[in-house]
Each structure stands twice: as C-alpha cells, then as structure tokens.
Amino acid sequence: MATTVEGEFATKDGTKLYTKTWKPENSTAQAVLIFLHGFSDHINAYYDLFPTLSSLPFNIAVYGFDQRGWGRSCKKPADHGHTGPTSLVISDIHDFTLHVANQPEAQGKPLFLMGHSMGGGEALAYLLSTSSDYSDRPTLSGLLLEAPYIELHATAQPSYMKVQAGKLASMLLPNMQLKQKLDAAYMSRSKKVCQDWIDDPLCHDTGTLEGLKGLLERAGHLSLLSxxxxxxxxxxxxxxxxxxxxxxxxxxxxYIAAQQLYNVIDAPNKDKTFKAYPDAYHKLHAEPDGGGEQYAKDVGGWILTHAKAKAEVAQVGQSESSQKAASGS
Known part of the structure; x- marks a missing residue:
C-alpha cells in the first residue's frame, strides 16, 4: 500500500505547480523516483504504475508534478499548453529535481529520473545539456525512459512546409493556442485506456505555438544526436x-529513432539497456493482459538493482575510508 500526498511547489519565477507524491506506507523508501509526464497528459493518469512502485516489494517513493500548461497546474482553459520556451520547460524540471532532492525523506536515498513520451525527451534534454545553468543537478543513480520523444512515428511526421510555417507563426503569435490531437487509438491496446484518454478533460490536446516549437526543437536536437x-x-x-x-x-x-539514439549514448561503465516490448503501444504502463503490471515490475526491478549497486559502492568507500583512518592513527 502507498500513501499519497498532493501539494504545490513554486518554480524559480514563483509559478505554483501541482504535485503528487506516492510514498511507501509504514516503511522507509528504498529509492526516490522523479517522474515527468507526456504531452497532453498529467501525473494522475498513469494508472497503477506509481502505486505499484511505492508498495512492496519495491517501496520506491515517487514524486511527480503536472508541468506548466498541463493537468491540474492549469487554473483555467487559457493556461492550456502555456509551457513557455524550452529554457523555461527545462528550468521547471531542474527546480523540481532540486526540490525533491532537498526533501528530508530523500536524503541519503538513491535518486532516479524517469520520463514518458514528451517527458522522456525532456529528461534527455535536461541531462544531456552542457549548460552551466544545470551544473548543480543532484547526483542521479539512473535515468529511465518510457517511449521517449526523439522523432514522431513515420506516419505522423508533419511536412517540412508545415514545420517552417509553424516556426514563423510562433515568432509572430507565440501564445496562440492550437489543438494538436494525438490518436487515442494508439495510446494502448486497451480500449478502455483509449477511451479514458478521450474522456479525460485534463488531456486537452492544446499547445501554444511557442510551446509546440520548443517541443519540436528538443526532438530535433535529439534526432541529430541520434x-x-x-x-x-x-x-x-x-x-x-x-x-x-x-x-x-x-x-x-x-521506435527506430529511440534505438538510434540509444546506440550513440554513453553511460558510466557502459551501463545502458534497451528494453523492447513486442507489439506494445505508446502507454507501456497501461497495456492490457498483464502488460502494464509487467512493465511496473521491470521499472521497479531496474531501479532497485541500481539502488543496491550504489549502496554497495558507498559501503565499500566507507570501509576504505575507515581502514585509511585506522592505519593513519
């Protein structure tokens, strides 16, 4: 069982964003996970993923927030999609990461970052950025990516002219709202999950020209890297x-673009994994016939394996320090 806590946190510019935390009930967290949701999504739409991770046998504390322009962080329809430019999107993520890392229950715990879809692309943009603005990023024990946005599927690619026209329009009318519908039929092989996406008023499919430009630019950078x-x-x-x-x-x-980026990405000690789910759709955490349950177990297992590895390294370091201190006394 997990305990949930709703609240708000203030970004650097004072904007208050909705947060929700899933904490292990009556036990200490083994690790802490920060989660970034996808386009037109929100942190309360991830079904059993977070309750599963925060319960036995994983006991992982999960911290999520509805990003600027999305979910319950929107106070009125006029806020829909108002994410600001990429610099603001990544700044909000940095602020939230620091906020979570400074929570008392996160002290001394392995910290992980995970993003789905748009959130996966944002997580990559954040961690691959060489900007000094993020030089104080907390130490992370791992990054998890669920269907990260590197490129749109070949059947959903916009034309070159449409992209160029959008960029021009974004300079003239950056705050203009625009519906950018994702096909609900491809969210999950579960018809219920697809219908939930259609019926959820918080999945508003609305971006601004400035926000959509930033989304495409982030993906474009990752595509070039791939x-x-x-x-x-x-x-x-x-x-x-x-x-x-x-x-x-x-x-x-x-899927192909994600594989290509994976191939060129370097990780410490070459510790990187690409997990393919045969025939699965976009919301891996909400696939039917046990797919979502297995996905949660895979996520929890990877986190705990790396949390344990970090604990063992720390223990060895403490032992070596103690031996040096003893030999020098």
Missing amino acids: HDRTVPGFTTKLPCPVWFSFGTGDRVLS
Missing part, C-alpha cells in the same frame, strides 16, 4: 546509467 551529429550545447554522455523502453507497435513515436 545520427551522430554535433549539437551545440549538448553532449551524448549521460551522467548516470540509462534504461530505454519502447513498444514495437508504437505508432505515436519512432
């Missing part, structure tokens, strides 16, 4: 181990 191209301000070296997960049946985003 083709071994140099992108100013970015590296291909992650500061922590990474776990990619993608459904081979995903028709929202490109």
